[in-house]
Amino acid sequence: MIKLNISTKAEARYWFTADExxxxxxxxxxxxxxxxxxxxxxxxxxxxxxxxxxxxxxVYHLGDFTFRYGESVDEYIxxxxxxxxxxxxxxxxxxxxxxIKTYKILKIKINEIxxxxxxxxxxxxxxxxxxxxxxxxxxxxxFSFDGKRYDVGVDCNNYYPINFNELKKIFGV
Numbered sequence: 149m150i151k152l153n154i155s156t157k158a159e160a161r162y163w164f165t166a167d168e169x170x171x172x173x174x175x176x177x178x179x180x181x182x183x184x185x186x187x188x189x190x191x192x193x194x195x196x197x198x199x200x201x202x203x204x205x206x207v208y209h210l211g212d213f214t215f216r217y218g219e220s221v222d223e224y225i226x227x228x229x230x231x232x233x234x235x236x237x238x239x240x241x242x243x244x245x246x247x248i249k250t251y252k253i254l255k256i257k258i259n260e261i262x263x264x265x266x267x268x269x270x271x272x273x274x275x276x277x278x279x280x281x282x283x284x285x286x287x288x289x290x291f292s293f294d295g296k297r298y299d300v301g302v303d304c305n306n307y308y309p310i311n312f313n314e315l316k317k318i319f320g321v
Contacts, residue, residue, distance in 0.1 A: 161239035162258055163201050163230065165309035166210035166267065166285020168193050169239070170224045179288045179303045194227050196308045201229040205278055207309060208254075210285040211237020211267030221246060237267040237285065255280075258312055269297065281319060288292065294306065 169175040170193065172187040183189035201207055207230040211285055214221055221242045222255040225232060234250040244252050255274055262280035264273040269284050269291060276282075282297035289304045298318060300310055 149239055160279070161205045162312040163205055163207045163309040164210065164300040164315070165302060165305060166236050166282050167210070167212045167288060168214070169215040170210055171216040171220065172214065179262065181303070191303060193307055200308060200311070204271040206233065206236065207231065207232050208265055210235045210283060212239045212285060213237070214242060215239060216242060233266055235265050249276070266305045295319070311321070
């Protein structure tokens with residue numbers, strides 16, 4: 149597990165998201181997304197992302213970014229504001245042909261709050277007994293917030309990334 153220690157007062161600079169599934173038409177029906185086609189879905193996800201994320205913000209993508217490969221992956225990333233850190237999802241085969249650094253699981257700390265980032269829901273993780281959070285995707289809203297872990301997938305957050313300050317409210321910090 150990789151650890152990143154982030155200490156800053158600019159907490160709104162950190163965003164979390166998952167399960168964008170750019171270019172994946174099947175996700176519209178699978179997750180009952182309110183889009184006519186994949187172009188509308190991709191456009192709305194990019195628009196929503198850029199409406200809240202600035203170019204200097206850090207965005208953690210917790211898996212299933214896209215089904216596409218090669219240049220189309222770069223085209224998506226280049227349209228999105230922010231500096232991107234990727235956690236591998238089960239549908240991220242594009243990573244194998246990419247030079248983008250990714251993680252299977254990532255443990256970070258933002259202003260003394262310990263957070264574990266993983267694509268899938270875990271039932272135990274490093275630091276759970278000390279109050280660390282688990283942020284995950286993959287489930288597309290099938291599990292409710294239980295005070296310890298939260299699904300940051302776009303399907304659970306009105307098709308937007310969610311920022312650290314909002315997560316603090318959700319977790320009661």
